[in-house]
Amino acid sequence: MNRRWIHIALAALATTIAQAQTVTDSLFVADQPLRPAMSMFMASVGHASILDSYLSPIRYKGLNLELDYEHMQNTGFDPQRWARQLTLGVEYDNVDNRVGDNTMHALMVDAQWGMMRRWQVAHNKLQVLCGPMTQARGGIIYDAANSNNVVSAKVRWSIGAMAMAQWNTRLARRPIALRYQASLPVVGVFFSPDYDESFYEIYLGNRSNLVHMGWWGNRFDFTQLLTADWHLGGTILRLGYRGRFETSWVNHLSTKIFTHSLVIGIGGEFLSVKRK
Amino acid sequence: MKPRRHIYTLLVVLATLAMAGCHHEEEWNNDAVGNFEALWQIMDQHYSFFAYKNVDWNEVHSRYRARVGNNMTNQELFELCGEMLKELRDGHTNLIASHDVSRYWIWEQYPVNYDERTIDEHYLNFDYKRVSGIKYQILTDNIGYMYYGNFAIGMGDGNLDLILSHLATADGLIIDVRNNGGGYLTNVEKLVSRFIDQRIHAGAITHKNGPGHNDFAQPFDYYFEPTKNHIHYLKPVVVLTNRSSFSATNNFVAIMKSLPNVTIVGDTTGGGCGLPFTSELPNGWRIRFSSCPITSPDGQLTEFGVEPDVKVDMTDEDLARGHDTILDRAIELLISTKT
Numbered sequence: 001m002n003r004r005w006i007h008i009a010l011a012a013l014a015t016t017i018a019q020a021q022t023v024t025d026s027l028f029v030a031d032q033p034l035r036p037a038m039s040m041f042m043a044s045v046g047h048a049s050i051l052d053s054y055l056s057p058i059r060y061k062g063l064n065l066e067l068d069y070e071h072m073q074n075t076g077f078d079p080q081r082w083a084r085q086l087t088l089g090v091e092y093d094n095v096d097n098r099v100g101d102n103t104m105h106a107l108m109v110d111a112q113w114g115m116m117r118r119w120q121v122a123h124n125k126l127q128v129l130c131g132p133m134t135q136a137r138g139g140i141i142y143d144a145a146n147s148n149n150v151v152s153a154k155v156r157w158s159i160g161a162m163a164m165a166q167w168n169t170r171l172a173r174r175p176i177a178l179r180y181q182a183s184l185p186v187v188g189v190f191f192s193p194d195y196d197e198s199f200y201e202i203y204l205g206n207r208s209n210l211v212h213m214g215w216w217g218n219r220f221d222f223t224q225l226l227t228a229d230w231h232l233g234g235t236i237l238r239l240g241y242r243g244r245f246e247t248s249w250v251n252h253l254s255t256k257i258f259t260h261s262l263v264i265g266i267g268g269e270f271l272s273v274k275r276k
Numbered sequence: 277m278k279p280r281r282h283i284y285t286l287l288v289v290l291a292t293l294a295m296a297g298c299h300h301e302e303e304w305n306n307d308a309v310g311n312f313e314a315l316w317q318i319m320d321q322h323y324s325f326f327a328y329k330n331v332d333w334n335e336v337h338s339r340y341r342a343r344v345g346n347n348m349t350n351q352e353l354f355e356l357c358g359e360m361l362k363e364l365r366d367g368h369t370n371l372i373a374s375h376d377v378s379r380y381w382i383w384e385q386y387p388v389n390y391d392e393r394t395i396d397e398h399y400l401n402f403d404y405k406r407v408s409g410i411k412y413q414i415l416t417d418n419i420g421y422m423y424y425g426n427f428a429i430g431m432g433d434g435n436l437d438l439i440l441s442h443l444a445t446a447d448g449l450i451i452d453v454r455n456n457g458g459g460y461l462t463n464v465e466k467l468v469s470r471f472i473d474q475r476i477h478a479g480a481i482t483h484k485n486g487p488g489h490n491d492f493a494q495p496f497d498y499y500f501e502p503t504k505n506h507i508h509y510l511k512p513v514v515v516l517t518n519r520s521s522f523s524a525t526n527n528f529v530a531i532m533k534s535l536p537n538v539t540i541v542g543d544t545t546g547g548g549c550g551l552p553f554t555s556e557l558p559n560g561w562r563i564r565f566s567s568c569p570i571t572s573p574d575g576q577l578t579e580f581g582v583e584p585d586v587k588v589d590m591t592d593e594d595l596a597r598g599h600d601t602i603l604d605r606a607i608e609l610l611i612s613t614k615t
Contacts, residue, residue: 198568204496205498249299254301
């Protein structure tokens, strides 16, 4: 048992010294697959554009702020070919109408879990990953100037695909990983009130026609993340761009939310071993 | 080759479906014509009483559109839009700008039928309790009186317990909702539930489920339950109304009228049985309009008011000698019930 931990410590030290280890590789110690994991905390600031016809036919634009956590690790069952990723986020939008005399506030939380198959190309410098994912996202858009349609509630759960391409190179003698990631929900379920249905009616007990099967015919969501991860020892600094595109069309209600934001992050890599 | 062809076919189908999600949204210019068209179209697609009020909205458009030009001032456009909205005869329909609010307030055309000072001075002797927006006291002849002037003011269950326990010894209770312009329907439920001892049918609510004038969802019947473990008042009750009893108050009166121990005294209420929604024009003006019709327990739309069981108007002579004609009649009714 002690010998195993010594091996783990040596492997971790070697990883740190080499400064070239990335989450997408795997090590073996005492026949146990070591699974490098990466955790990253991110903060984003950018531009949001919101059109929610339940609240207003006018598009609102303004500030987008987001905090995210990402954890990515090779899977336990086949760590050289498969990796899994969990992301958690909370997002706030502060947007104004065209003439600037009214503000809407949007608060959303989301979680996404996916598992991707990896292909190594170009002498392992380029890795391409692709696989299924599931995503849950919910929150509210609030317009204090409205009456009984003061808030638009958004809740959805979906399954779809995610893909990633990562190019490992060096910058200033330090490893840097350039990564593009995209998530594309395909089907799912989501909440929407009827065209002019009030939340008071829902409170009274009318629950009909609130949950809808989501597919590309009535909603289309897409998230992309382009990042550069610069490895400084065990620490990773991230700089990137996130774009999110959410649109739905159900019950004659239209929602179009676009955000573009600058992402900065800090994280690190660590090793874990599967215990017998 | 075949599997690849299938994949291409699938991608084409999915892309086509995705295109269906790329729906077009109407956009208007921020000028007089654009704002007028936006207002007209928002009302066209969302307003709920065109058929009930027999309003030909297309005809209204042609009549008012001819008077709109981009050389109009904001003030002129506002006046014209407000005039157009008055065609709907709806107190819940307002155009809200930074300088004015357009309105169709029917109560302005009718007797006031309420004078707070007269009640405070001659009936309450300036000696009353007040909590949660409710003024209450036991009058002479052992008749309870409570005045609730705003359904937007919340009331706690504990507050209502204290009010009703104070009034419990009275032989009858007067609930005065004159000049109550409405508020939250949840407060209607909270108050009504103190005057029932069994589940009641409170009415039905519906909503537009599409942009067509007759696109409505199936009405949803809703019910009120008596509040559990709290004080109820089940003796005779009289509710006082005037034309300014509007919106949520109108709904309260319609439900109370259906109760066997309740009599409505005063003037017809101001109406307003459509739950209002709000939208917006390109220039930032807000438009509020009736969106979700609510019917009374007997299935009637009360958009133009609830008629009282006993119609009474205040007289100038009574007022001059410090009497509220409507309140006097309510006291008489409760005393006669007692005997």
